[in-house]
Amino acid sequence: QQPVQSPQAVILREGEDAVINCSSSKALYSVHWYRQKHGEAPVFLMILLKGGEQKGHDKISASFNEKKQQSSLYLTASQLSYSGTYFCGTRLAGGTSYGKLTFGQGTILTVHP
Amino acid sequence: NAGVTQTPKFRVLKTGQSMTLLxxxxxNHEYMYWYRQDxxxxxxxxxxxVGEGTTAKGEVPDGYNVSRLKKQNFxxxxxxxAPSQTSVYFCASGQLSGTGELFFGEGSRLTVL
Structure with missing residues (x-):
């Protein structure tokens, strides 16, 4: 079961903020965020483990609400380099699918000057 | 410093032909994955x-088989x-301990005519 991301696409001007959401219908153990530039492989941004933690580096941060089975990725003061497709990946809680990591359909982020 | 290497990077097949992506x-990662991107x-x-000698089905396993005879190869x-298998295929590897980061290969573009 792929997690569901929203919105499907976002268009920003440099300096604007954006939020990308990721939700699951099942209990989650961890949420993983990746960014993919056109024609390239996805690149790891961060992982959030159950426990409701929030993480960030530079101007990109994320939160994980374990009870709601949701995660959000926050991009503040966006830069041109933030353009790309963002994917959330989820691992389910419980031991039946240990190691299984499924990704959402992606959110296309475009930052204009 | 190769990381994750996929071969071949491009391939054109006719319907009914067989092939293997390496x-x-x-x-020295325990976990390896095959994804398709459309x-x-x-x-x-x-x-x-999740380790040498083990494999498990993901979300879209029909029409594909896998083997992990050696830890470093998947x-x-x-x-x-079939034409429906025309796609870009990504392999990834990682560990569940530590950062939990997956490292992706550059992708293999497969076209089935």
Whole structure:
């Protein structure tokens, strides 16, 4: 079961903020965020483990609400380099699918000057 | 410093032909994954492995087989290719401990005519 991301696409001007959401219908153990530039492989941004933690580096941060089975990725003061497709990946809680990591359909982020 | 290497990078097949995609990693990772990426569908998990000699089905396993005879290699096979299997295939490897980061290969573009 792929997690569901929203919105499907976002268009920003440099300096604007954006939020990308990721939700699951099942209990989650961890949420993983990746960014993919056109024609390239996805690149790891961060992982959030159950426990409701929030993480960030530079101007990109994320939160994980374990009870709601949701995660959000926050991009503040966006830069041109933030353009790309963002994917959330989820691992389910419980031991039946240990190691299984499924990704959402992606959110296309475009930052204009 | 190879990381994750996929071969071949491009391939054109006729319907009904068979082929094998090879993924090799040099980071001693336990976990390896095969995903396919199609426009608007995100990254969909085909099969994955949590260690040498083990494999498990992902979200879209039909028409594919895999093997993990050696820890560093994860093979994806198409026994009888169909046009619906035209896609970009990504292999990834990682550990669940530490950062939990997956490292992706550059992708293999497969076209089935």
């Amino acid at each position: 993924c090799a990693q040099d980071m 426009p608007g569908m995100g990254l969909r998990l085909i099969h994955y492995s 093979l994806l096979g198409l026994e009888s290719a």
